[in-house]
Amino acid sequence: MLISILLILLLPFLLAPIYDSIERKVKSLIQSRVGPRGFIRSLLQSWFDIVKLFSKELVITGYGILIITMLELFLIASTAILLQILILFNNLIVVKTLFIVFLSISTAFFITRSIALNNPFASIGVFREFHIVLSTESFFLPSLATVLFINASLPLKLMLLIIIALSCYVLSSRIPFDIAEAEPEIASGVNIELSGPLLGVAMYSLHIKRYVLSEVLSYVLLKLFNVHLELYTFFVITLLTFIIWITTSIISIILARTRVDIGPATMLKTMIILMILTLLIYMLTVK
Amino acid sequence: MQVDKIAKLTKIVTIGLKTGRVTIKYPFGAPLVTESFRGAISIDNTKCWGCGACVLICPPNALSMKFEKDNIIIEYFKGRCIFCGMCADVCPANAISVTKEFELASTDLEDLKEYVIHRTSKCSICGKPIGPTSELRSVIKSQPVSEEYINLCSDCRKKLFAKAISIRFGAST
Amino acid sequence: MKLDEKLKNIRRSPWVFHLNSGSCNACDIEILDALTPYFDAERFGVKLVASPRHADVILFTGPVTREVLPKVIRTLNAVPRPRIVVAIGSCAVGGGIWWNTYSTIGGFPKLKEILKEQGVEIDRVVYVPGCPARPEAIIYGLLLALGYVKQKVSKVTKVVES
């Protein structure tokens, strides 16, 4: 029993890079090319990247960067563990609040890390990341809280699901909204200065962040049909996370990158409309 | 209207999947080379007589000639060759052939060099080097010139020829 | 040796950075071509990165013009060790068709000497001739640098017997 719990807690840390390399394989399939060759490499390519990055020479301009990046990894890792516990034991209020708090802090740390670099590209990247977070997080967290704490009526849950799905997509910095490290424009903006192990940590935390966001979405979906998960049925969640991860990556393949003043602005408008709708539905159902 | 716009977006996925994977299996499969590709050249030392026409025409000086005491070295440096094939066109002995070879990666510059070494033959009278022996042999093969004249440098030959003329027509020496 | 041990990791996921030092960009387009569907260097985990900080292998093209020289040295210095340089094209390998003009310094071999003076070490260099080097030749050179394939060319000396 203990081993299986331990395994479940470690699941996001093992699976996140594997899901990422499967995403790379799917992307190359759509672009009619082979992508990472062979079965092992197509599964473990992202792991190879991270292991190689850790073996490189560490070039850092100041120690501030090192500490902040480590902290960022620690925060996102603890968010992942909290999410796993939350899914397993459904009624722990403390774990739920801690999860939401840690989730918001980890995005904040992502921004502070890039401020610490005094590279003009990084500051442009931070400026853009700030735009995205402002446009979605203020709607994402309250709706997530309502889903976790209140078992609302079906239409209300549906509306909240839409909001959570949209913001999960936007926060996972996929193509239309990856303007923070828009590779061709501002030369991978925020992590332009990081190299070697630092970059490995930054990439690893990005993978875990995407895993957490997809898992939150799959959990909310399951909660819609108030299915309660046991220990052994946990692989349903991981399977659903995998499906959500691949669908988001296919969506990101179809679209192109937006501009910093168009994308977040439209996202803010849609979020406000959705929030008004949910409040309306909430008033109707409660009465 | 909105729906078919989104449907059109997904067409990129269907295009990609319908064409399938076009990647060639290189280096474990055949490369994408057509029959008229110009790769590295190879100099056939049985035909080459060291005339240097290719050295003159080579735009990037990849082919160069060094004259040492008793041999003439034609150096072909693959690293600077631009694979234009002009040397093969101008070579009078058709000694240079253009191959399909393009996998020329190497870790050391010396491996990219190819040398064709000709022995220089000396003038039998004054001993001055007069050019690659293979050149003299090919001259003999094409025109019936007496052995004695061929192994002389231009000055000695001039003297010899002038003496022969003066003897023939009895000029006052 | 320490380098081989480090190379073991880089072999599995070589991130490449394209450094153009004044090339006519035929080789640069062939480098990009090596990442597109027909040749797809991503089969070996190759990824084109945007900043020298992230790079393991530098795809070096161009005969190093005078104006670019100090900037090329600074960029090569920004690459974390172990640094692998693949010099691509006859400009990078031997200075190209303008190997002795006033405005170029004659390709990567000359740059290597200057780098040694400036104290920038390069761990491994592979020369890929070609004008432009085919995408297959670039992939072959990259795999040679990583140790997947063996070298085919070697020094040839032919003597003409009289």
Added chain:
Amino acid sequence: MSLSSNLKAIENKIKDLGGFIETVSDNTVIVEITKDNLKEFAKWLYENNAFLKTCAGVDEREINSRFTLYHIFGLDEMGIDVVVKVSGSDKDYTPTISDIVPAAEWCELEARDMVGIRISGHEDKPKFILPQDWPENVYPLRKDFSYDYRPQSEFSKFDEELPKEVGLPIGPYHPILHEPEYFELYVEGEKVVDVFYRGFHVHRGIEKLAESPRFTYKTIPFLAERICGICGFVHSSCYVLTVEKAAKIEVPERAQFIRSIVLEIERIHSHLLWLGIAAHILGYDAGFMQLWRIREPVMVLAELLTGSRKTYGINIVGGVRRDIDESKKRKALEILRNVRDEFKKVVDVLVSVPEIVKRASGTGVLPKEDARKLSVVGPVARGSGLERDVRKNYPYFAYRYTSFKVPVYSEGDNLARTLVRIDEVFESISIVEQLLDALPKGPIAVESYEIPPFRKAVGAVEAPRGEDVHFIITGLGRPYRWRVRAPTYQNLPALKVMLRGAPLADAFLTIASIDPCFSCTDRAIVIHDIKSGSRKFVNLFYGRRYAGR
């Protein structure tokens, strides 16, 4: 107006300005004029909507011991090139004409830098083409300078300090620039306020090399082909066209057809390449990969016809080196047919992606009068409503036997330039098909030819990026002077107008929208404020920032 009547107009204008007509060949008029009424004549030409093609400084001390400056104007409607020749010793000053024709600034600065011709109005501007550590008054294009002289390089002379505000350095190594060029965008937040450009990282001294003993008329096409790796065949064709024009060599019909066919194949591959890069910049990698997948058979076709994927090497003076037989013709038609269908499918999807359309339309706008003032060329001109296409105005090779449409859009933004390039791919495919069907029999090269010295000729070829102009003064065994003006050379100054006030994210798309090929251009520009009309020059290195009014 027939040719002779235009000449009349030029002739009597020259008469009353005290100049004289040196030679008139089929469509080039060479006019000699004194220094003080050069400005007057340039203004008259500009009003008769002549476009300045380029100007070339020549050290003619061996011929008439003077330094001459040739301004080359093109009267597009009549298809005539007017070469205005101004000569004098290197001590006295030639007046600048860049206040009348802003496009002249670049080539005048180049003449000053490379040949040492003093031009009034450009004295205090810093080094323009040569590296920053080049010794003072050493002029490479003078006859007494040897082409392989290499002074010791001093790194201290290269200053790289950043201006006070957030000056965003784009380059010399940036993912969108596949070449080392240096743009510095002064940004306030995300809005570009000003552009500072210092180029010449790719200056390799090609024009000097062509005059060196290493090269002859026969081997220069291989040098010309390596000026640019994407449109190399354009440069070698323009070189051979100009030499053949100067020496009046009759090239057989079949060679003209083969040259036009390979030129159009190069245009197809270059446009597909650019569309892929534009999609990549906008983050649409699926489009980038599909477009480059479609482009690959075109490269294989080029290799089949010419022997090399990119640097074809089939152009020699007087003809071509490779022939197109029946099987190659069939394979070419088949490849082009499925390139057309696949391209049609992918373009329909590309144009329907909302972000691409939203980000491309309305950004990087170049109004028509600015385009006219800067005499921009190619898709940049055709995107802003100017119908300029060398294949129509100055027909060369086998283009007079084909019928094709020149796409012109009037919005002048990035989307217009993209659509121009998309339409041109379809046009080029139909041109190649027409040419392949009507390929005449006959030899593919002239056996022997003779090039008399000191003949002058101007040749222009429509490159994928615009009009590529070569100017040659023939010499003994090799050209006496060979001037290359690449298309991006004319389009780069237009960037200043397009980038002003644009959001930063689009700056990269705008820079890429003129399809910059710096290795063609290897020129830089001194930025001055064309948009607001004020022409104030501030020394580049010290007065870093000037108010972007």
